Amino acid sequence: MGRRGGAGLSWRKPVVGYQNVNGAASQKAMIGATFQKIAGTGMTLGDVGVNDSFVELSDMLTLLDEYGGAAGVYVYMTATTAADFGLEAGWYDNDEISTWDGESPLATQNAVTLYDGEAMMAEVSSDNAALVFAGAVPDTAVELECAAGQKTFLSNCTPVDRTLGNITVNASFAELSDMLTILDEYGGAAGVYVYMTATTAADFGLEAGWYDNDEISTWDGESPLAPQVVALPAGKGFMLEVATDGAAIIVPAAL
DSSP states (O other): OOOOOOOOOOSSSSSEEEEEEEBBBBEEEEOOSSBBSSSSSSSSOOOOOOOOOOOOSEEEEEEOTTTTSEEEEEEEOHHHHHHTTTSSSEEEEHHHHOOOOOOOOOOTTTTOOOOOTTTEEESSSSSTOOEEEEEEOOOOOOOOOBBBBBBBBOOOOOSSOOOOOGGGOTSSSSSTTSSSEEEHHHHHHHEEEEEOHHHHHHHTTSEEEEEHHHHHHTTTTTOOOOOOEEETTTTTTEEEEEESSEEEEOOOOOO
């Protein structure tokens, strides 16, 4: 099915701004847009900017497919370099750039669509390298849908630092079964979490929230157990795996 995710976002009178979200040198950083378009619907790759520390035609941005593999790998060409070749500034396919003769026509990939809340993988050579997002801040909660039987890469799609406990789920998200994974710097699992609703938590004298999947799977139903406190900085990405189309996480309003 390809890359999936994201229900539509709703807006009131927009509050606008911009934000740099840094990568990490020689690591795989999952990053999502922290603002949305002021007018129109949906973001594209062309809406993602870079700062001066992002190495042109070298640092990479990868969109991931439903299996966690690369759906597309892109590098950025600045306006200055693009003008030298009579091209447009923006994101170019890494494979096309690597074999380009410097003269043949070459088109940007700026029109590639990003689904709402999509997390992208940035691989940069400097800790100062950042993706730049600008636009409107959502002033209502954002519901981000997942796709059944796939890996959906979503993010804290607001300019506000959160914790995992700030993220809730809708009724289609399977309690203690559907999973949210925080990825480490190598793209592996740093932590895998399942959600316990307030109703179930109350039955066991616990708090609603996200619990470590390994701890839950071996829990005796009586021992003390606490939801996980995990930092989700602005733009932080993660992976969802759900059993039902329409299962969604809910990111609270930024205002």
